[in-house]
Amino acid sequence: MPRPRHTAIREQIEGLILSGVLKPGDRVPSEQELVAEHGVARMTVSRALSDLVAAGLVVRRRKAGSFVAAPPSEEKLLGVPDMRETLPGHAHAVLKRAVRVASGADRARLGALPKGARVLALLVRHDSQGVPAAMEDRLVSLDAVPEAAGESFVEAPPGTWLLERVPWTEAEHRIRAAAADTGMAAMLGMAAGAPCLVMERRTWRGDQPVTAARITWPGDRHEVTVRSSRGPLRG
Amino acid sequence: MPRPRHTAIREQIEGLILSGVLKPGDRVPSEQELVAEHGVARMTVSRALSDLVAAGLVVRRRKAGSFVAAPPSEEKLLGVPDMRETLPGHAHAVLKRAVRVASGADRARLGALPKGARVLALLVRHDSQGVPAAMEDRLVSLDAVPEAAGESFVEAPPGTWLLERVPWTEAEHRIRAAAADTGMAAMLGMAAGAPCLVMERRTWRGDQPVTAARITWPGDRHEVTVRSSRGPLRG
DNA sequence: TGGCGCATTATGTCTAGACATAATCCGAGG
């Protein structure tokens, strides 16, 4: 079958959003404009926009128009709540911060990077009411997010900061249990060898790696929740 | 706005699928039939069916018709692979099997059950190439799945068996790290106190609890992977 | 009996209209 026209229209707008040309809150072309641009009936562009709504990339408001949707909260991405929202009395401290040319190990964590690409490496401790709650060891590709090089991450922790700025297309989480080594145990105020929940999260924009984070939680202080549902749908 | 007609049509079919009247592989009414039944234009029922396809409840084949989709594999539910597919040389053994009236503890795990409801309690060990790989402690509500009472679970482990038969609408996973107690350590062939990944999965059909499983993996032999993506969409 | 090709059929996409509805914009009146 020839490629449906509504698919072409949808992909054009997807491209604008995922490439960053259109940012959250920006207006996307109205039905009228798309009808004129592509020379199709209104139902056809309506279908394209409806599909984008279903995918969560676009929100539409009568009379106002169609807009790029805010990216889903980390909460929705996986049950991993945004730390600032969930941990009571959350604070964080940036323990290390370095910009460097990606090493072999960095490449292994982030995936295919161009030769000589620079990365930002961060080590952050998250506290809840003065008690250490998690350690975050993160790499950010400066190819994908150049503006991260000038960010101190004092205001917002890197997870939150990135999620607000960088549109992503793909995310992977790997969760395992591990025993705390002595360094980790000291930083988290727990016994060496005690069980920890280790989560590695990687995100991509298209084929381009964006960030890789390893977050370690004391096993007795945290759990990850994932909820999924199958129909009835929104609507 | 008055309730859209395509929504009413969609929900009618959703109801047939989720209530179990239509099972995976069954034919759903054709566009023609729905047009005649509801007195609407074909595009309207087409929209309803398209939404069901997007939700993964229905698959459509030209000339053949529309059919109830096979439920997603456990693989897709969460990155938790179906044990039979992923563990090389998988075998399982039912260690305990009991039918009883739900106790207070059973109620706490499964959620709201009618008074006097019966449950099936199972304890299953999963092996990979002769080595213990996981312990599964599961409750099944016999209100939701009466046919489970007569099933031995020798052929297929309970997770696989249930997934093939019971349509679900909601699933929740909680993942945490814990130290193995002596009993668990003995059954899994690991040291007491060693880290384990504990996953509790609960599923519902509508408001009705279906099953609750607690699966314990040795921390060094397993990890859970979750992948999510945001557009480009299928199609 | 067996295999091939074509008619049939259900879905997939699209059009050019129509009316409904929510929300914004803007002007009139206070």
Add this chain to the structure above:
DNA sequence: CCTCGGATTATGTCTAGACATAATGCGCCA
């Protein structure tokens, strides 16, 4: 300057057609 209400506008839904396409299955022919 502020507020209320109506005109405007973009989206939401729907119709009655149309043509395209894939796949089934039947009949024809060997």
